Amino acid sequence: MRHFVLPTSLKICLGLGLLALTCPRDAAAQATAPPAAQAPAAPAPAQAQARPPRVPLPGEQWVQLFNGKDLTNWVEVGKEKWTVEDGAIHGQGVTNAYGYLRTEKKYKDFWLSLRFKCEADGNSGVYFHTEFAPGTVNVSSGKQFEIDRVLGHHTGGLYGDGRNWYAWPAAEYESVIRPTDWNDMLLKVEGNRMVAILNGITVLDFTDPSPRSFDGYIALQLHSGGQGNMRFKDINVRDMSVR
Numbered sequence: 001m002r003h004f005v006l007p008t009s010l011k012i013c014l015g016l017g018l019l020a021l022t023c024p025r026d027a028a029a030q031a032t033a034p035p036a037a038q039a040p041a042a043p044a045p046a047q048a049q050a051r052p053p054r055v056p057l058p059g060e061q062w063v064q065l066f067n068g069k070d071l072t073n074w075v076e077v078g079k080e081k082w083t084v085e086d087g088a089i090h091g092q093g094v095t096n097a098y099g100y101l102r103t104e105k106k107y108k109d110f111w112l113s114l115r116f117k118c119e120a121d122g123n124s125g126v127y128f129h130t131e132f133a134p135g136t137v138n139v140s141s142g143k144q145f146e147i148d149r150v151l152g153h154h155t156g157g158l159y160g161d162g163r164n165w166y167a168w169p170a171a172e173y174e175s176v177i178r179p180t181d182w183n184d185m186l187l188k189v190e191g192n193r194m195v196a197i198l199n200g201i202t203v204l205d206f207t208d209p210s211p212r213s214f215d216g217y218i219a220l221q222l223h224s225g226g227q228g229n230m231r232f233k234d235i236n237v238r239d240m241s242v243r
Helices: 010-030
Strands: 073-079 081-085 088-091 099-109 110-118 124-132 139-147 158-160 165-166 183-190 192-198 201-207 216-224 229-237
Touching: 010 088, 081 099, 088 099, 088 216, 099 124, 110 124, 124 183, 139 183, 139 216
Parallel strands: none
Antiparallel strands: 073 099, 081 088, 088 229, 099 216, 110 183, 110 229, 124 139, 124 216, 139 158, 158 165, 183 192, 192 201
């Protein structure tokens, strides 16, 4: 079988012929084809907006006032007996005078949560916005949320500021206290509004039209007469004071 070799000139002519047959067609197709549709550009990612600082939840603002071990953060006023027993503050009247255990810090607007137990019929309470005459147990300003296990003695009511009683629970709330057991108390003081919640029940919600004290210590009280016998524990405060 013989093989024929094409001359170089014939190879060139054939190549040019093929180009003439294909190139114009391809060029025409490209010239007449509609432009390919382009996908819309993806929107630029939105810039992350700076978030405002998160407002702390109430539970994150609570501060422990009593550590369950000693009387750190507290100051004794008077000569009554204040000790720590079994994780609780035990206040006992040993003279005929009043006795107080006050905070080191002053509070204006606050929530105060605590548990208390009355060991006797002696009167007690939680004073606030309180100042004492120097070197004495005399309250120069301030008032108290009353604590007294005797029914009808207005536990949760307001007494003081030179006005004696000026707000007290309705009669149906006088029996909310547990006379011989632990009681849960939440006290809210915001501006001239004062709220007492005893064992989960709001026993007083009072807005004072003419308040007389606005800032001062929080103080646990033992009434005069030597009958005071009180226990307090789980004491926490949420300070909302703006001065």
